[in-house]
Amino acid sequence: MAEKTPGFLPIETNWFDRLFIGVMLWVALSLFWFRVMEPLGLSIWISNAIALIVGIILIRKG
Structure with missing residues (x-):
């Protein structure tokens, strides 16, 4: 069973949920x-760098 960790997101998530949210944010930022x-x-490439940094923060602390 996946580990649920508390974070700054207002919903209960596991690492895969946060990864999915990060990918969706990357797509929206790119568009x-x-x-x-x-x-x-x-x-x-500036957008990709921003999306990567936000994604790492989101997955680790989200």
């Missing part, structure tokens, strides 16, 4: 970046 930020000249 936002393509539409708004990339036409301004900012590379998608």
Whole structure:
């Protein structure tokens, strides 16, 4: 059975739930970046770095 750990998310999650939320946040951030930020000249790699950092924090402490 998966271990449930308390964190800053308002729902009870395990590591896979937090991974799934992190992937969904990465997709949403990428779509936002393509539409708004990339036409301004900012590379998608910046978005990927932000999504990676947020995903790691989310999985570890979420």
